[in-house]
Amino acid sequence: MISSSLGVLRCVSLKFFVGYNAYVAIMKFVADTMLGNLARWLRILGYDTLYSSSFEDWRLLRVAEEEKRILLTKDESLFRRARTRGLSALLITSDDIAEMLAYVAAKTGAELSFNPSRTRCPECNTLLMKISKAEALSLLGGELITKYDEFWRCGKCGKIYWQGNHWRTINSILEKANKLIINFSSKF
Numbered sequence: 001m002i003s004s005s006l007g008v009l010r011c012v013s014l015k016f017f018v019g020y021n022a023y024v025a026i027m028k029f030v031a032d033t034m035l036g037n038l039a040r041w042l043r044i045l046g047y048d049t050l051y052s053s054s055f056e057d058w059r060l061l062r063v064a065e066e067e068k069r070i071l072l073t074k075d076e077s078l079f080r081r082a083r084t085r086g087l088s089a090l091l092i093t094s095d096d097i098a099e100m101l102a103y104v105a106a107k108t109g110a111e112l113s114f115n116p117s118r119t120r121c122p123e124c125n126t127l128l129m130k131i132s133k134a135e136a137l138s139l140l141g142g143e144l145i146t147k148y149d150e151f152w153r154c155g156k157c158g159k160i161y162w163q164g165n166h167w168r169t170i171n172s173i174l175e176k177a178n179k180l181i182i183n184f185s186s187k188f
């Protein structure tokens, strides 16, 4: 019971036209207030994704229209309004993160893989910058520094990230999501 927007088909052909890195740079999303988890995941995968728990419907529609963002929503009436306006939109019906990611990937061509050079802060959507171990040491203290080699910092909110134990969870969810893509591929 999943509906999709034919509008996003344009994105798929664009992917092959402009090359994958450029495609990631131009494919943008805006997520409704019920999709904070999906927004964080898309940011980790490098996709520019706006999300705020206070975004009202009119604002979601305006941002989708003005910034050419794909609207992600769990609200069927909002989805219909977006499509009536000719906006690209996906109606998300699952609550499972792997299914949600697989559905977005199947309908937009988004690639579900982690690339540290394009990852964004899951909290604020800013591109992360790699920092040296010396800088991480000054910000975090010694114990983590001995365990891990790579660190990233968000230039906006200041959060520091590293590939810790959660990494196995991220990889297993991405693996599951990639296997599920085929389930949604024929449902345009």
Ligand SMILES: [Zn+2]
Binding pocket: 121, 122, 123, 124, 125, 126, 154, 155, 156, 157, 158, 159
């Ligand atoms: Zn941040």
